[in-house]
Amino acid sequence: MRSWLTLFFAALLYACSSTPPFETIDGVLKVPENRLNPDSRTLKLVYKVLKAKKVDSLKAPIVYLQGGPGGATLIMEEFWENHPLRNDRDIVLMDQRGTGASAANCIDMGDAIFAIVRQDLDYKEELRALDSIFNQCKEIVNQKGVDLAGYNSRENAADFEDLRKALGYKKWNLYGVSYGSRLGLTIMRDFPNSVRSSIFVGVCAPDSQLFGETVVDFEKSLFKVLRRCEQSEKCNTRYPRLKHRLLKILKKLKSEPLHLYYDSKPFVLNRRDALLLLHLSLYSRYSIAYIPEIIEGLEKGKLEPSNNALKRIEFIYNLVNWPMNNSVMAYEELPFLDSIEMNRALEKSELGFDIATFEGFTSLSDWHQYRAPAFENHPVISKIPALLVSGALDPVTPPREAEKALKHLKKGYGVIFPDESHELFNPCFFQIVEDFMNNPFNEPNLDCSSIRKPLEWYLHKPVQ
Numbered sequence: 001m002r003s004w005l006t007l008f009f010a011a012l013l014y015a016c017s018s019t020p021p022f023e024t025i026d027g028v029l030k031v032p033e034n035r036l037n038p039d040s041r042t043l044k045l046v047y048k049v050l051k052a053k054k055v056d057s058l059k060a061p062i063v064y065l066q067g068g069p070g071g072a073t074l075i076m077e078e079f080w081e082n083h084p085l086r087n088d089r090d091i092v093l094m095d096q097r098g099t100g101a102s103a104a105n106c107i108d109m110g111d112a113i114f115a116i117v118r119q120d121l122d123y124k125e126e127l128r129a130l131d132s133i134f135n136q137c138k139e140i141v142n143q144k145g146v147d148l149a150g151y152n153s154r155e156n157a158a159d160f161e162d163l164r165k166a167l168g169y170k171k172w173n174l175y176g177v178s179y180g181s182r183l184g185l186t187i188m189r190d191f192p193n194s195v196r197s198s199i200f201v202g203v204c205a206p207d208s209q210l211f212g213e214t215v216v217d218f219e220k221s222l223f224k225v226l227r228r229c230e231q232s233e234k235c236n237t238r239y240p241r242l243k244h245r246l247l248k249i250l251k252k253l254k255s256e257p258l259h260l261y262y263d264s265k266p267f268v269l270n271r272r273d274a275l276l277l278l279h280l281s282l283y284s285r286y287s288i289a290y291i292p293e294i295i296e297g298l299e300k301g302k303l304e305p306s307n308n309a310l311k312r313i314e315f316i317y318n319l320v321n322w323p324m325n326n327s328v329m330a331y332e333e334l335p336f337l338d339s340i341e342m343n344r345a346l347e348k349s350e351l352g353f354d355i356a357t358f359e360g361f362t363s364l365s366d367w368h369q370y371r372a373p374a375f376e377n378h379p380v381i382s383k384i385p386a387l388l389v390s391g392a393l394d395p396v397t398p399p400r401e402a403e404k405a406l407k408h409l410k411k412g413y414g415v416i417f418p419d420e421s422h423e424l425f426n427p428c429f430f431q432i433v434e435d436f437m438n439n440p441f442n443e444p445n446l447d448c449s450s451i452r453k454p455l456e457w458y459l460h461k462p463v464q
Contacts, residue, residue, distance in 0.1 A: 022086075024077075025049040029094070029166055031159050034150030041145060045159060046101040047094035049167065050080055054088040060171050060196045061090035062437070063160060065187075067178030067202070069153075070325035072100030084434060092172065096183075097159055098151050098324035105146060106137035110318030117276070117313065120257045120268035127362050134363040137323055148368040151327035153206070154376070157186040164194055173437060174198040178397060178422065179328075181388075182206055185380040185405070197440035198386040199433055202394060202422045203402040207379045210396065212338040215345040221282050221395035221421070222291075222351075228455055229292055235457040239292035247350065249298045250274060260303035262310050267303065274298055275351060277309040280316070282395040284423040287312065289458045326367040334364065335371040379408040385440035386412040389429065391420035415446045419453045426453065 032040040066073040073095045080091045095102035116129045176184035181200035226242045229235040257270035281287045297305030390399040399416045406412045428448035436444045
């Protein structure tokens, strides 16, 4: 099951020192499900405003745009509660339509999808299992009268514009991560007079061709990480010839899957599961540190080294709302899929994984018939100050995507952290963000981003 456009959920691990509580406003925003349909149903979107700690501050607020698509947003309240940016700015959080507390559908699908991962299904069996899950959900949403044509970035952006007006803000600052950057760029395009500045991390612009690049980006990131281990004396001594060992075990898993236990239940780990483990482990420098151990564990037939990665997969599958995810992807990605380029990448792939299964194309294409017009695949042209942040090891939204977007942002700045990935947390990053937010019309000082912070490999005794 696809996982390339996940959320910035590592933020949940970020903790600040506790301080006395400050005012939080809870509310519900009513919006049309489909603004192009005059008879549209009304959706109730749940939001929170974490008021600035400096009660007399007049600085423009920050609205946080979650990734996914389909990720819940209100779960980020604890992360923002004591964030330095809240000292003198309101922080606005809203579960996007079809997510979290905002009219979400089929909220238990994550468990069903993870149950498929537990099994040793071949290509056709896995596709049939996914189709069955999504068909059951589609029956439910049809019975509820859900208009799937309304679940896309354009409507999502209009929701946030309605929220801005309802809250009485003249302008606000956008802070988007992963899919949140696509949503943010859509807001900049459709409602430019409402945005003071934008900060996007892990950039996925509307004109990105992420499906077609999935294979290439995955392999580049993974092999770059394996080379980093090879170039580290300690890592290479402990885990020599990692790439060779990985390709060998992947070939073996194709015919001899591992029969193990995860969370006290049987788990059959096949080749596709191993690739999924590695893919998700590439999202953060902290999980990257365990990739050599995971590879060794697969060699030894031990699941323990993969437990954290499996927990990560299970967490994401349950955090993402799949009806919303499918709706956005079917509308905004499938019409612009370059199947010829994708097939060329598959032919050259050293990993050789089946992207059709990995991305769930069949379930996605059958989800609904709505497809975006060409306009939704155009780059966003804007004069709004924007800071685009990338990690050089990112397997899903590599720096290339930010560099393409920056060509059309006249007041855009880019920064690449050479030792970070899709989820990015370090003091330099937070300092650059805060400085830019305070002075978006000045070129930011990015000097600290060039200071290398080598990966800290998890080195332990060999798996027995």
